[in-house]
Amino acid sequence: xxxxxxxxxxxxxxxxxxxxxxxxxxxxxxxxxxxxxxxxxxxxxxxxxxxxxxxxxxxxxxxxxxxxxxxxxxxxxxxxxxxxxxxxxxxxxxxxxxxxxxxxxxxxxxxxxxxxxxxxxxxxxxxxxxxxxxxxxxxxxxxxxxxxxxxxxxxxxxxxxxxxxxxxxxxxxxxxxxxxxxxxxxxxxxxxxxxxxxxxxxxxxxxxxxxxxxxxxxxxxxxxxxxxxxxxxxxxxxxxxxxxxxxxxxxxxxxxxxxxxxxxxxxxxxxxxxxxxxxxxxx
Amino acid sequence: xxxxxxxxxxxxxxxxxxxxxxxxxxxxxxxxxxxxxxxxxxxxxxxxxxxxxxxxxxxxxxxxxxxxxxxxxxxxxxxxxxxxxxxxxxxxxxxxxxxxxxxxxxxxxxxxxxxxxxxxxxxxxxxxxxxxxxxxxxxxxxxxxxxxxxxxxxxxxxxxxxxxxxxxxxxxxxxxxxxxxxxxxxxxxxxxxxxxxxxxxxxxxxxxxxxxxxxxxxxxxxxxxxxxxxxxxxxxxxxxxxxxxxxxxxxxxxxxxxxxxxxxxxxxxxxxxxxxxxxxxxx
Numbered sequence: 001x002x003x004x005x006x007x008x009x010x011x012x013x014x015x016x017x018x019x020x021x022x023x024x025x026x027x028x029x030x031x032x033x034x035x036x037x038x039x040x041x042x043x044x045x046x047x048x049x050x051x052x053x054x055x056x057x058x059x060x061x062x063x064x065x066x067x068x069x070x071x072x073x074x075x076x077x078x079x080x081x082x083x084x085x086x087x088x089x090x091x092x093x094x095x096x097x098x099x100x101x102x103x104x105x106x107x108x109x110x111x112x113x114x115x116x117x118x119x120x121x122x123x124x125x126x127x128x129x130x131x132x133x134x135x136x137x138x139x140x141x142x143x144x145x146x147x148x149x150x151x152x153x154x155x156x157x158x159x160x161x162x163x164x165x166x167x168x169x170x171x172x173x174x175x176x177x178x179x180x181x182x183x184x185x186x187x188x189x190x191x192x193x194x195x196x197x198x199x200x201x202x203x204x205x206x207x208x209x210x211x212x213x214x215x216x217x218x219x220x221x222x223x224x225x226x227x228x229x230x231x232x233x234x235x236x237x238x239x240x241x242x243x244x245x246x247x248x249x250x251x252x253x254x255x256x257x258x259x260x261x262x263x264x265x266x267x268x269x270x271x272x273x274x275x276x277x278x279x280x281x282x283x
Numbered sequence: 284x285x286x287x288x289x290x291x292x293x294x295x296x297x298x299x300x301x302x303x304x305x306x307x308x309x310x311x312x313x314x315x316x317x318x319x320x321x322x323x324x325x326x327x328x329x330x331x332x333x334x335x336x337x338x339x340x341x342x343x344x345x346x347x348x349x350x351x352x353x354x355x356x357x358x359x360x361x362x363x364x365x366x367x368x369x370x371x372x373x374x375x376x377x378x379x380x381x382x383x384x385x386x387x388x389x390x391x392x393x394x395x396x397x398x399x400x401x402x403x404x405x406x407x408x409x410x411x412x413x414x415x416x417x418x419x420x421x422x423x424x425x426x427x428x429x430x431x432x433x434x435x436x437x438x439x440x441x442x443x444x445x446x447x448x449x450x451x452x453x454x455x456x457x458x459x460x461x462x463x464x465x466x467x468x469x470x471x472x473x474x475x476x477x478x479x480x481x482x483x484x485x486x487x488x489x490x491x492x493x494x495x496x497x498x499x500x501x502x503x504x505x506x507x508x509x510x511x512x513x514x515x516x517x518x519x520x521x522x523x524x525x526x527x528x529x530x531x532x533x534x535x536x537x538x539x540x541x542x543x544x545x546x547x548x549x550x551x552x553x554x555x556x557x558x559x560x561x562x563x564x565x566x
Binding site for chain 2: 010011012013014015016019066069070071072089090091092094095096098099101102103105106109110113114117120121124125127128131132133134137138140141142144145149
């Protein structure tokens with residue numbers, strides 16, 4: 001899963017540095033692992049599953065490189081190291097991010113190769129829906145603009161859907177589309193992406209407000225725990241985890257190979273939930 | 284050719300503004316026209332030809348939005364209007380550019396749909412070669428870094444190949460690949476993209492040095508007329524135009540439908556050449 005980019009020998013040094021640096025801290029790769037698991041459970045070949053998984057990870061990597069730029073979050077560090085734009089310059093970070101976008105498409109194209117023409121068309125439509133102007137780009141724009149317009153729980157959820165759910169749909173729903181899975185399976189995977197994506201984002205919001213160096217409040221960032229209150233944010237997480245639980249059970253009944261990886265992620269989210277605050281029932 | 288993007292109704296206002304503004308000044312669309320002409324000459328359907336043409340234009344549009352950003356050229360105006368990042372903010376301009384990238388892929392995917400699997404694979408490889416880290420991204424990185432490393436005519440030509448030739452290869456070579464044209468035709472179109480792309484870029488360099496407000500000299504930009512001298516730059520243009528002339532003749536003999544659009548672009552380049560300085564023969 002790690003060979004996202006070829007080591008170009010004659011690439012301009014700062015651009016090559018930004019790419020190599022980013023590749024050296026790959027993160028936990030849980031989106032890629034989910035994509036691989038769904039693809040294999042839906043009977044895609046191992047090379048196709050790997051192409052989908054690396055494609056998802058490439059787009060995720062591009063999105064965090066863009067997010068960290070001065071015009072967006074202006075972040076200083078990522079995964080314990082200086083951000084690419086701080087170490088290699090803004091232009092190099094931006095061009096590296098585009099390199100990951102193009103790599104993502106190349107991997108996806110490869111994974112779609114053997115699919116039926118209508119499945120390929122549906123897959124391409126989902127990719128643009130998730131990554132284009134109605135998807136992650138709208139989420140990032142709303143994130144940057146937050147505070148200049150509507151400040152409401154609904155707008156915070158819109159940002160979370162745009163930024164977190166879109167990438168999870170590529171990990172969960174896209175492999176099923178490419179494999180020509182039944183509509184019921186695809187819809188459940190889309191709903192699961194929504195539930196997990198929102199739960200994950202709101203857990204991140206809750207965790208951020210407990211940190212002494214948390215900056216969301218100071219910078220007026222979209223954070224459900226700040227905009228709706230901690231109790232409402234915790235209730236939303238719990239509702240999404242309950243929704244996810246039912247979807248995992250239904251999907252595991254149809255595709256037993258999904259049980260282990262899905263339960264693993266459920267445990268991970270439950271652990272984050274417990275770390276943030278005791279669930280309402282136990283309080 | 285103008286409906287590059289859907290008018291998203293609920294897209295974040297600054298992002299929507301940057302997209303709408305960019306679409307309102309579409310430029311001369313000569314790359315799109317070339318792509319359409321080659322696609323039709325190679326017997327692709329009209330919808331497929333249009334998809335390739337709009338895809339090429341979308342990627343070209345994305346590249347100029349990125350080029351104009353503060354971290355790159357920091358341009359003030361484009362096509363007679365304030366640049367997108369000046370009018371709508373840097374984040375919106377960046378996200379709009381990404382919207383054009385994703386739109387470009389959606390159009391290309393559509394055009395590749397009916398092609399044979401090996402042609403689709405070759406097409407996808409060319410797209411990443413031209414747009415990825417070995418293509419336009421390397422050209423843009425070298426453009427930004429110019430002056431910090433090697434300052435030579437060879438490096439200036441490398442930048443021009445990266446920035447201008449790559450997009451022309453998508454306009455000229457890609458439609459032929461998608462159509463499954465013979466290798467000879469594809470190779471001539473690739474060579475023509477090289478000749479025209481270099482001629483066009485060096486003509487731009489020559490023109491820039493004659494303008495009183497030309498900034499290439501002051502900013503140390505890669506400009507062949509400055510690095511190699513005007514005479515050498517003019518000689519290079521003439522050599523590329525001679526090379527292009529022979530390729531146009533050979534291609535028009537095989538695909539007569541290409542004669543008219545190719546001769547039209549040849550005249551345009553000859554006009555630019557005459558405006559810059561009298562050809563060496565007449566001096």
